[in-house]
Amino acid sequence: MALAPALDLDWQTAPRDPAAWLARARQVAEVLAVDAAARDRAGTAPHEQVKILKDAGLVTVLGRPEHGGGGQSWATALRLLREVSTADGSVGQLLGYHYLWAWAVRFFGTPEQIDEFEERYTRANLFFGGAINPRDKDVTVTDDGDTLRLNGRKSFASGSAVSDLTCLMGTLPDGRPAFVIVDSNTPGLVYNHDWDNMGQRQTESGSMTLTDVIAPWSAAIGYRDKQIAPLVYNSLSLLTLQLIMTNLYQGIAEGAVAEAGEYTRTTTRPWPYGGDNKESASEEWYILEAYGDFRSKLWATAALIDAVNDELSQLLHAERESVTMDQRGHVAVRISAAKQRIIKDGLEITTRIFDVMGARSTSARYGFDRFWRNLRTHSLHDPVAYKQREVGRFQLLGEFPEPSFYT
Known part of the structure; x- marks a missing residue:
């Protein structure tokens, strides 16, 4: 290295x-x-x-x-x-x-x-990107004998343009999904560089066009002799993605509080018109109260997320054939709980940091707004209300979330 x-x-x-x-x-x-x-x-x-x-x-x-x-x-x-x-x-x-x-x-x-x-x-030391958005149904996979041919378009090809290997998802004529790994510079892959969102601006998450992309059948993951045998373990991929997002949001919120704290200690001025004047902003009671609230919420979300990280990790490192739907269901509802909690607390925190930094902190040169923009942008990946409903159904009815492309 x-x-x-x-x-x-x-x-x-x-x-x-x-x-x-x-x-x-x-x-x-x-x-x-x-x-x-x-x-x-x-x-x-x-x-x-x-x-x-x-x-x-x-x-x-x-x-x-x-x-x-x-x-x-x-x-x-x-x-x-x-x-x-x-x-x-x-x-x-x-x-x-x-x-x-x-x-x-x-x-x-x-x-x-x-x-x-x-x-x-x-x-x-290769880096992966991918374009597997399941809501895009327009990538067709044609069986050409020893090879597969992919045509269509995928949105949100996160990281593919800066990767070495790219994961692609398409559909065979009989409706079966094909998950294919190819070199990121494979002929026929065109990166459209059309990612222009308010947050997560450096993820290269623009769209990708596929024109006669050729891959051997051996690149179709899980297929043997053009047949595939599903396992419960396969569906852990969706839960892993959700927990990756959850940890991402926790990190963004932690970074926001850390940078805001440094600014408050070094730059924020105390308010001189409150009748209880302080020599520094770090002594202001309302600022101390806010940071206490931030820290308490992030300690709570981190504790939940760390516990769920351990729970899913145990399944991911288990023998694939041993993972049951009951085990999957338990960890799925816990991930939903952790994700909806950090989204709510994280969005609140990344907004309120400006209350304890002051008006000058909105200068573009600091870029403190990027924490809220990043969290707000990515947390719209799938509706948080559905995560809350999943937890509610478990609490009220004892039902685990139904496996889907987003749970």
Whole structure:
């Protein structure tokens, strides 16, 4: 691994335990924080930031040690993406999605595919992107004998334009889904660079056009002799994505409070017209009350999220055939609870930080609004009201959430 840019950090030696990996992620966050606000304004493609993730070893933290990977658990990987997200929600999202797609062969693949793809990406330190939005139904997959041919369009191809490998989803003529992994520079893949949203501006989440993209049948994950055998374990992929989002939101909110606190301590002026004048803003009672509220809420959401991280991680590292629908249901409702809670508290916190920083904090040069914009943008991925309903049905009726593309 190379030296970290911008800071004199030696990343030649890989961390050996979860605590050391978390410390490494904090170093990455320090590097990203240096120009996070400027990059958010520019909205440029995060090629250099993906390289930082690679140099730091975070890309292969889930890879097997015999392939040069970190050999860590999903509970650790989720904490790493959360830490990165405190500095840059866009890069945190890309890292989390990379972990999801790098695990795709575990979710869906044959044992041979698992061995092949995991060794390939780990040894070469490859980064994943993907275009698998299930609401896009216009990618057709044609069986040409030994190969597959993909045509159509996908929106939200997050990270693909800055990745090495891309996960694609389409539909075979008989209605079966095809999840295919291809090189990101495969002929026929066109990145439209049309991502122009108010938040998560560096995720390269624009659309992708596929024109006669050719892939071998061996790239269709889970298929053997053109047949596929479903497992309950397959559906953990959707829960993992939801928990990645949940950790992303926690990281964004934590980053907002950290940056707001630094600004309040160093720049915010006390209010001189309240009849209880203080020498510094840090002594203002209403400011202390607000930060106490922020911290209490984030400690509570972090405790819930950490517990759910452990619960899902145990299933993800279990024997695939052993995972039951009952186990899936228990963790699904807990993820829904954690996600809806951090969305509500996170949006409140990223709005209220301006109350305790003051009017001058709205200057564009600080970019403090990016925390709210990032959280508001990504939390619309699927309606939070449905997460609340899932928890409500469990509490009132004892029913687990129905498996879907979003649960």
